[in-house]
Amino acid sequence: MAKKALITGITGQDGAYLADFLLRKGYKVYGTYRRSSTPNFWRLQYLNLLNKITLVPADMADMASLLEAVTISEPDEIYNLAAQSYVGASFDQPLLTTEIDGSGATRLLEIIRHLKKDIKLYQASTSELYGTIQETPQTEKTQFKPNSPYATAKLLAFHNTRIYREAYNLFASNGILFNHESPLRGLEFVTRKITNGVARIKHNLQKELVLGNLEAKRDWGFAPEYVEAMWMILQHDKPDDFVCATGETHSVKEFAEEAFSLANLNYKDFVKTDKLFMRPKDVDLLRGDARKIKEQIGWEPKVKFKELVKIMIKADMERWDKFSKGELFPWDAPNYPNEISVLKRHIKKIRL
Numbered sequence: 001m002a003k004k005a006l007i008t009g010i011t012g013q014d015g016a017y018l019a020d021f022l023l024r025k026g027y028k029v030y031g032t033y034r035r036s037s038t039p040n041f042w043r044l045q046y047l048n049l050l051n052k053i054t055l056v057p058a059d060m061a062d063m064a065s066l067l068e069a070v071t072i073s074e075p076d077e078i079y080n081l082a083a084q085s086y087v088g089a090s091f092d093q094p095l096l097t098t099e100i101d102g103s104g105a106t107r108l109l110e111i112i113r114h115l116k117k118d119i120k121l122y123q124a125s126t127s128e129l130y131g132t133i134q135e136t137p138q139t140e141k142t143q144f145k146p147n148s149p150y151a152t153a154k155l156l157a158f159h160n161t162r163i164y165r166e167a168y169n170l171f172a173s174n175g176i177l178f179n180h181e182s183p184l185r186g187l188e189f190v191t192r193k194i195t196n197g198v199a200r201i202k203h204n205l206q207k208e209l210v211l212g213n214l215e216a217k218r219d220w221g222f223a224p225e226y227v228e229a230m231w232m233i234l235q236h237d238k239p240d241d242f243v244c245a246t247g248e249t250h251s252v253k254e255f256a257e258e259a260f261s262l263a264n265l266n267y268k269d270f271v272k273t274d275k276l277f278m279r280p281k282d283v284d285l286l287r288g289d290a291r292k293i294k295e296q297i298g299w300e301p302k303v304k305f306k307e308l309v310k311i312m313i314k315a316d317m318e319r320w321d322k323f324s325k326g327e328l329f330p331w332d333a334p335n336y337p338n339e340i341s342v343l344k345r346h347i348k349k350i351r352l
């Protein structure tokens with residue numbers, strides 16, 4: 001029988017790529033979505049997944065909806081990707097971020113503990129946990145010193161995942177993923193903001209690109225490769241915590257320089273900075289050491305910095321080319337289209 005996976009946050013960058021990956025592996029895929037006034041299915045549409053998955057309404061803040069999502073889908077594996085994932089916004093909404101990213105993950109752990117111990121759980125942990133870095137490169141053993149409410153919320157989730165594993169013998173693993181990007185990245189994140197900005201400037205739709213801290217350095221990888229790591233972590237013979245990273249680090253300035261040069265432009269002519277995009281506290285430098293996952297599980301990323309920038313620039317150029325020819329954007333997604341399978345309330349006896 002096909003394995004079943006429940007992905008929280010299936011409408012996000014990683015959720016969409018992971019759904020695609022698991023479907024190719026023969027899984028039956030369920031994903032949670034939130035009711036919103038403007039539906040956000042463009043990534044699922046872009047990858048042509050809407051007819052292949054089952055959507056279940058759930059919010060990480062709502063225990064009842066999560067319990068129902070797990071009960072309905074009866075998953076073998078849960079991938080907890082749902083989060084208020086934008087670090088900058090966590091300074092504006094620290095309590096909400098804690099509720100969704102920290103307590104939300106704990107809700108899922110509690111549900112698994114009560115319902116069925118052999119559901120495997122992947123927790124989307126993050127290199128943001130390192131904050132003010134204590135050593136470079138960062139490994140699973142590097143001390144965490146978080147620098148944002150997002151990171152402290154994710155730290156709560158990280159430790160509860162470990163604690164539930166050790167205390168209750170759950171198969172619960174943390175992937176400590178360094179930044180990973182793609183053409184499906186949200187426009188608010190710096191890489192997509194840059195590649196989309198370059199494409200718009202090239203099409204005379206924008207004159208400048210205003211950014212914040214150009215000196216911040218990140219270890220940027222390619223998202224489709226990182227979702228494969230999530231799956232591999234859950235196929236490992238024991239639950240554990242793993243760093244996923246490329247081992248390279250580059251500054252925001254270098255990213256901009258490379259992106260503009262691919263469009264035959266000089267970033268210095270277009271990039272401005274404004275305090276508006278600076279955070280009250282930032283993470284200066286991330287560079288991961290992914291030797292543990294390579295040696296124990298065999299995962300290793302292939303796409304490195306220059307290739308990644310090229311992939312993202314190409315995709316955004318093509319989008320704005322299509323737009324200038326009057327074609328629709330892929331994110332002109334349908335509003336709750338009839339053809340998608342949205343599960344309605346469905347009470348099942350809960351196995352305690």
Ligand code: NAP
Pocket residue numbers: 008009010011012013014015032033034036040058059060061080081082083084085086100124125126127176177178179180181186
């Ligand atoms: P993303 O594109 O921002 O997607 C986040 C997902 O979470 C979306 O589906 C969003 O739904 C959902 N969500 C937000 N609040 C929710 C709530 N209250 N209840 C239910 N769902 C909610 O993020 P991503 O880049 O795919 O990242 C996936 C996960 O990995 C996140 O947990 C992120 O923190 C973590 N992470 C990401 C990276 C990275 O570089 N991408 C690195 C390390 C860790 P809507 O579509 O309705 O907003």
Ligand code: GDD
Pocket residue numbers: 085086087088125126127128177178179180188189190191193210211212213214216217218252277278279282283286
């Ligand atoms: N978003 C944004 N916008 N960031 C900017 C800008 C700008 O205009 N200008 C400079 N930056 C800097 C930020 O200050 C930060 O140092 C860096 O660019 C990267 O910012 P983001 O792309 O927003 O990503 P992030 O590193 O803060 O967080 C992402 O990666 C984490 C893993 O390390 C998110 O995906 C998190 O969810 C994830 O956990």
